[in-house]
Amino acid sequence: MSSLDALFRPRGVAVLGASTKELSIGNRVVRNLRDSGFTGGIYPVHPSDAVICDLPAFASIEAIPGPVDLVNIALRADRVPEALEACGRAGVRAAIVHSAGFAETGEQGAALEARALATARRHGIRLVGPNAQGVMNGDPDVRLYASFTFTPLVAGPVTILAQSGGIAELLNLHLRRAGVGLRWYASPGNASDVDLTELLAAAADDEGTQVILLDLESVRDLAAFRDAAVRAARDKVLLVLKSGRTEAGARAVTSHTGALATGESVLDAILDRAGALRMPSVQAAVQAATAFAWQPLPRGRRIAVVCNAGGPGIVALDEACALGLEPAPLADATRAMLAASQSPYATVGTLVDLAATAGPDPFRAALGTLLAAPEVDGLVLSMVTPFFVDCDGVADAVAGMAKASDKPVIVNVMTDARWAGVVQRLQSAGVPVFEFPEEAARAMALMARLGGLRARPAIRPPEGLVDGDGLRTLFDRAAPGPDGWLSQLDAYGLLAAAGIASTPIVPIRRPEDLDLAARTLGFPLVLKADAPGLVHKSAARAVVLGIADAVSLAREAASLWARFPGAPLLAQREVSGGVEAILGVVVPAPGMPLVMAGLGGVTVESDRDVAFALAPLDAVAARRLIGSLRGRARFNGRGGGPPADLDALADAMVRLSLLAQALPEACEIDLNPVAVLPVGRGAPALDVRIRRTPG
């Protein structure tokens, strides 16, 4: 049983601040509890009124006869702590505080909020709010409407958890218009106690929830959120709205992994790992929820697009292809069956156009054939309602075929109020209906995307690939500089210990070492100063490229020592060719390292073509991350060169992710550039920086 049971399945609900005044929150909540048919006791509390909304009212919380698990509080802010005190004495286990005037208004309000929270904690009361819109539970056994909004409560499979009360209500309103019912609804306002992460974890365990619409503004505890998201998205569909997207755009651009990562990167990485889908808009979220609530996932991306008006059909097909769906490659047998059942006006190409004259029988035959065809994973239907056709019959035919199939059917109906019955027939059969052809295609594309995410194998990095103890010993021996940056030599040592290739290096402490370097590495060479705290080596002119012979080597070494007295130098074999990549690690929250991969070299700062994933990775996940880069084709020999050694790059990513997990204090790692050489020749790191959490 969830610790939020008192919230979602209370035996009785009291309303403090209940009122006979129609335009008040205290009235609206009592009315909603009553009208939704709440199965427990409803107890308006009022100092003098005896009846509120036709229900007997009580003078105080203590005067209520039955058990009260939940209270809704709609009192003035300064009266909330004492009210909670009384609730605690009466054995109340959860409170929804609608009242505003707390932390959202400034310091004084924050102090009041702290006092209310302390009181609730002392009594073991779970607090939703303050400044909360409320909570609902559509479960027919409960029918709880403990909120002050207007949208009627209809039971269904979608749970709304929203930071913003406005967004919560907007989602709920449009879900109801689409004919989709509600399971849970919660908008916790200031979220001083119960927050979205806890609500998400609870919804993950709620059997009646099939789809979760989550509206986030910020996340307090990333690790807890990750765990809740992973749990929730395992058996349910998790759709996430997040505001504050563009704040990242304002950040300064530099080429450290730390600067390339934003709050959005870690959220996206968590959602990707969980198999949750981020929604681009409120409308898209509602439409996706409708599709996921009612239709099964497609097994693949091969979609039949059917229409009875060519233009909108092409629009649907176009949008579907733009979003990565493929027109189902219809088999000859399928085409023959379609042709046999259709009028001569029908055309069966990439688009299946039944023509405006098609009635129920041609629709039934076409959908039956296509949904039975093994080469079809799902069906998008875009239809107008020609006045000379039995459109209700068409709707019934479509609904019947959709119900009988285990493949998804998404419909776009373009019509006016005259044919409202067509839409209703489809919706009441659980067929999602959208007004525009693009919307149907988008919903199908999202379903296919989730299908793809679910089909990913679990991430299993090979055991024992990286020797954590060995790394630990090396790491503890390394002496970081003032900002926590390790010396180059220590950093290369850690890479080597993790099995991550870098170009061969020779440390040079004295002029006598130069000869060894030349003999070991050959020319051309690169020479770098390894001075403590020297992070931006190129900018500090601490790197010399293209040293072609022993004379130049001696000269450049002397010059570096002149500028960085006493600093050790590193000689390194110069690598040319290959595609430049960047790899990195940042740790946005303790224990949650994030691996970055991107196209490196001169383009990393201008193009910011980088992607992030939670550690650990295995080879499949690493390849997937590489595949999400816009410029990924650069690795395939498109630039005229041979295909690059992506196996080696992926292997380096896997090892890097394990290194990051083994050494949680390594808070920032940059391998930039990594030269991804032609297949079979590896992907050595040409430069590395590792930073230890300072202090």
Added chain:
Amino acid sequence: MSSLDALFRPRGVAVLGASTKELSIGNRVVRNLRDSGFTGGIYPVHPSDAVICDLPAFASIEAIPGPVDLVNIALRADRVPEALEACGRAGVRAAIVHSAGFAETGEQGAALEARALATARRHGIRLVGPNAQGVMNGDPDVRLYASFTFTPLVAGPVTILAQSGGIAELLNLHLRRAGVGLRWYASPGNASDVDLTELLAAAADDEGTQVILLDLESVRDLAAFRDAAVRAARDKVLLVLKSGRTEAGARAVTSHTGALATGESVLDAILDRAGALRMPSVQAAVQAATAFAWQPLPRGRRIAVVCNAGGPGIVALDEACALGLEPAPLADATRAMLAASQSPYATVGTLVDLAATAGPDPFRAALGTLLAAPEVDGLVLSMVTPFFVDCDGVADAVAGMAKASDKPVIVNVMTDARWAGVVQRLQSAGVPVFEFPEEAARAMALMARLGGLRARPAIRPPEGLVDGDGLRTLFDRAAPGPDGWLSQLDAYGLLAAAGIASTPIVPIRRPEDLDLAARTLGFPLVLKADAPGLVHKSAARAVVLGIADAVSLAREAASLWARFPGAPLLAQREVSGGVEAILGVVVPAPGMPLVMAGLGGVTVESDRDVAFALAPLDAVAARRLIGSLRGRARFNGRGGGPPADLDALADAMVRLSLLAQALPEACEIDLNPVAVLPVGRGAPALDVRIRRTPG
């Protein structure tokens, strides 16, 4: 007077195929003409029925007493030619053929269509169709509804011209729902005579049209379309939907300008030049049309976002910023005035949140202050309808302030049927209302984008910059190879004549020339074979880079001559450094060269980061094109190098565009790569290919 006057302003309309059968096109058209209050004569034609839809019917077109300028034909396809014959004899000037069964069905139908068209042409009848949905004109003096759809005709400023009848009707239906009226409407079906380009040109001259919604599938005559689009977008708002977007994605990727250009590139270039906006979806098109029909353009991108519920307000702000709008930087005086008029619950930050309790007065004060502030270019309002507030009063306040301002106001109202009056009050005052906060932000962003397009200076390349006669002489003297490719030497000669910099070259015909090349150019050198028809020089190993001394030069020259016997060679100074760009020209239609600019070198094929514009360009337009590249930051020194010489690159683009205009037979030009060196050092082309239209 437009040649389509008989179509849009007929004195009388006859309906051939008029019918008493309710579910028929011939009945629907008569009914629509009648119910819309058509101001001319309506003449149903039927062999035997005397009355159709309460109107007297006539046995033949010849039997009609009044003048008939337009006929609607809803007869069987094979009867259409003879009907047009009769119409011709009766002096009809335009015909809308609804009947299907023509070219869209195959060869036999195409022959029938050709016969119908020939008949119409012989009689000077303008033909809309066949397979056409029809035509409307909302002009109160006309009120013509010569189509068989159901959406009532309401007069307004938006003209719909749509290839697809389905899209036409979908646009019309949703415009009506948004409260926006119609000017012209035409969907020409097979468009055997009157096509969208001619309709667009006519609408450009129609005073009553303010906004044109154009749905395209393909364009027959690009030059005519360009001229019509430029004319139409000069004084009106031209919004374009185009299907077939993704067909381009299926094309093979290679690095010729010709292959990088697609049908979409030329359309986008035309629309950009015209100042028209391409719409991403049908819904977006309807919403944009609503905003443009009712609200003035903003003078800039500084937008105030106002709300009475924080969450949706943040969503609107977020979307606005993501689309390039800027939160208006409110002056202290503005903030002070806002604070003085609002409750303590209101917050004035980047977002202006009046709080849910705000009634008509705070709304009026806030909008008044913001719309009067010089730092505000437009206002997006996202509002819920709290039940404890006089929301009708708020709507009236908002409508009043919007009407009194010359800045655009776009509103998002989140509510249900209970507050339908709020939406109606706003709409009837000409304030666009959208259901989701993102939609309001998107509409405002589009308005700002059009404002920006309109503010562009006219393109004026400096006169006499390029000597067209000189180029012509050189070009005519050049001897192209079998596929029309010019020799390298000729191509470099043309560049030089146009003033486009390239790396210095020395032609080498005999071994004796090598010494001159070495002395003139210095080392390192590049050596290329200039064999006829040798287009992919790198692939054919006809290019040798990095020749460091005279010995190597002689050796490589011998080796090239061994492989390409008798071919002239070109020695070229090797240029290193700079940012690699690609420039090019393709000519998708006679007389319409398209200039391409992109990020070049190894990334052009993988990233396809290229953009196209119609020639000619001037420096401003060239810089704008460069600025539209995703990776444009690469030119700004982001890769660690110095800022690149974009003035020189832009100059080369201007000259290239003039060269293309001067030599229309030069059907493909590639400058790849162009080395954009640090500021002040130029942007020489390192390689060039020019192809002459073969034959």
